[in-house]
Amino acid sequence: MFAGARAFAANRWSRVTFFVVLAGSVAVLGRAPNLPGSLTIMSERLHMFSTIFQGIFIEAVPFLLLGTLASGIVEVFVNREELARYIPRDAVRGVLAGALLGFCFPVCECGVVPLARRLFNKGMPLHVGIAFLLAAPALNPIVIVSTYTAFGFGPILFARIGLTVLIAVVCGLVFSFGARPERVLLPAAWPVLAGGSGSEAQVKSAPLAQRVGQVVSIAADEFFEMGSYLLVGAALASGLQALVPQSLLLGLSTGPLVSVLALVLLAVVLSICSTVDAFIALAFAGSFTTGSVLAFLVFGPMVDIKSIVMYSGVFKKRTVGYLVILPLLLTILAAVFINLNLNW
């Protein structure tokens, strides 16, 4: 995604002029006291964008930091052989293990992406990693507690867990049929060939202080890389929130299919952290169909604007497409089925 940007960066003067003009107009819109009518609306939108953008940043940055640190720790302290030993050999048990791995790594969608990429580096099979990536944001202790707090011990809680596992497992299995890491992943996520670098043995013997230093250094690298994906996603999400009226979507609360599509779209646009989305969903529970609320809770943690942008730092474009479309279709199918056949 940096290709266009790189061409742009090649021309120093166009680059400098662009940023100066952009910054100038943003500053004027943000500060000028008495703007004419249409500019007032633009200024209002700009403030809304700025506030939401910084809100998402402040909310997400602890989780991004935790995710990158976890990734650094995995890189320095876990070796391939150990990892391989814990992963079941056959595909079905492998994806199940991947889907349930979130219980060991309580990360939301901002933290799961760097960690998953590191696990791919360490030779985690593709299907296991994909099941982990899709399930972990919704299937970890923090999210289960918040869902329980919001909806109590009932069908929504169990259906959220069940559907998340189901969709993650199905998507994982799809990738277990002959998909090769080199065709699916970007080079940055390719497994390092065993013995290829020969560096791991050295690391193992390094003193602890030095290894901690390495963890921090790797985490810092990752923070900038994954952070830039996260912030591009946050900017898109806040831009959409500032420009597209949500009241349009909130009006589509009935209809077995339309309501599901509306809340799925809202989940993508809002890009809220999976640790609190249950409380947001609760606000829709009274007026929207049960299936659509479930779709919000199941699809939101797997795919939203920030995670799509972050996925594009790990997977090739076509794979990112599959990772959006497969869960989307499965979620819609399950949600519409629930709306039509079950009376919760």
Added chain:
Amino acid sequence: MTRASRGLVMLALGVLILQRIWTGTLVWFVNPRTLGLTWMAALGMIAMAGSLLDVRKLRRVPAVTGFHDAAESRTATESHEHEHGHAGHEHAAHDHGAAGSYYSLVVLALPLIMALLVPSRPLDGGAVANKGLNTARPLARADATSLKRAEKPPEQRNILEWVRNFNYAADAAVYSGETADVTGFTYFDTRLPAGQFIVARYSISCCVADAMALGMVVRSKQPAPAGNAWIRVRGPVSLAKIGDQPMPLIQAASVETIAEPADPYLYP
């Protein structure tokens, strides 16, 4: 160069968050429930920046071109780092211009740039039109504790608690006649008849991205204050409707303009 500038950006981000905590403007962006995590993130970033800006390590970095862009050659960077910290490397074959790392720096600096260019302020009435006034029910967790908390004396309930009570009551009419004393900002909903407006607050679960506007209808004999003004409304409550949705209505005995509260949001 990359290492030092990354360290500086991280340091500035950490300081920006600390400054928000210090000046109390953090609550304009996130639910204060996340304060602990935010502290951790700010200090973590500053510590990480400290390690990136470590003078001893910086000096060891030779001034060669093509310092690794993490986005382009992760594995190479790491294997190299394993071997010898951050000293020079021999992966010059990898093609990675400075553009990638330059852009990740600029993107990570965006929160700083926005904070500098656009004066911060909380989400206000101007955003309600886009966010939509939430009239759906129920509005918060359904557990017993929060319901009990909502059973405060009527004068002490805030807008969130009023709306929640109305949503959970089997018959909202039981609240008719109680006296409300709430603060919020004014919002003019086109569905309301003339002489009525809404006193609204945002409810924030996690951060402003999930802000939801809630409100009570106000009927006042005085001329309505300007849109997006902070007001305190007192008066008896009855039942109104916007569309099909029942909403609490305040027959205002008094409407006074007030200063914006330090914490403009409510938390479910």
